[in-house]
Amino acid sequence: MSEPLVLINKIGRPKDQTKRKAILEAAKELFLRKGYEGSSMDAIATEAGVSKLTVYSHYCDKATLFSAAITAKCDEQLPERLFEFSPQASIESVLLKIGGHFHELISSREAVQLQRIVVSMATQEPRLARMFYEAGAQHMLNEMSRLLALAALTGRLRVEDPQKAAERFFCLLKGGEYFRVLIGFCAPMVGEEARQHVKDVVALFMHIYQPVAGAAALPEALIASG
Missing domain, CATH: 1.10.357.10 (Tetracycline Repressor, domain 2)
Known part of the structure; x- marks a missing residue:
């Protein structure tokens, strides 16, 4: 279940692990506070201090992000x-x-x-x-x-x-x-x-x-x- 230190996306650029962690923490916080339906990818991006595109570059959809949490x-x-x-x-x-x-x-x-x-x-x-x-x-x-x-x-x-x-x-x-x-x-x-x-x-x-x-x-x- 542990993730490698460096993840490579489709074009070969290493993903930012600091941002990935921030996204995951923001998702856990919002899912707990607002529930699954009440937590949009936009809101998670705002909470994590990243762009919506960055969220999707790490997690393809909200269900996958929920599973990761x-x-x-x-x-x-x-x-x-x-x-x-x-x-x-x-x-x-x-x-x-x-x-x-x-x-x-x-x-x-x-x-x-x-x-x-x-x-x-x-x-x-x-x-x-x-x-x-x-x-x-x-x-x-x-x-x-x-x-x-x-x-x-x-x-x-x-x-x-x-x-x-x-x-x-x-x-x-x-x-x-x-x-x-x-x-x-x-x-x-x-x-x-x-x-x-x-x-x-x-x-x-x-x-x-x-x-x-x-x-x-x-x-x-x-x-x-x-």
Whole structure:
């Protein structure tokens, strides 16, 4: 999901990364404040201090820019390095770290507002809903599935279907609270309450997928070399 330091456009001129970042920040701010329909490319250009042509040179349309904003938000809270498989670290500690970052992400004001925007537009803008899902949830599921598959191969966990296990992990983290937060019924958990929730979820997940004693596993050196 990370972008190269220099991007080349169709005529070979490097794109200005400072302007690109300004456009993305302006888009996130306007989408959250005015919603998707209320945020025009003209308004985003004005907010970013660039021309409309510059916005289009970086992002071909508003839907693509919205998707990029989702990706950027997920990268901030759940960078890909969190899902790296390390033979030195316990799988439980890795899950605790991922769980903590994920719960913080979905509980943030920005994420809650973006979720509400997409849900309200899902029937009118199915492409936007699909892009939102692929940029956020689908990417995290893919990374988590890969991690759990490696954990199973090395005997750290007993996981037959990594995709389903990944979905269950994130659903447990959301719990019943997530829906209540989305509809404004309550505020998200924070501080020690949130940390304890993540610990409880990881403990339950480890109990469900704990490996069978004496089960054979591939050597970790072989996994790393593959």
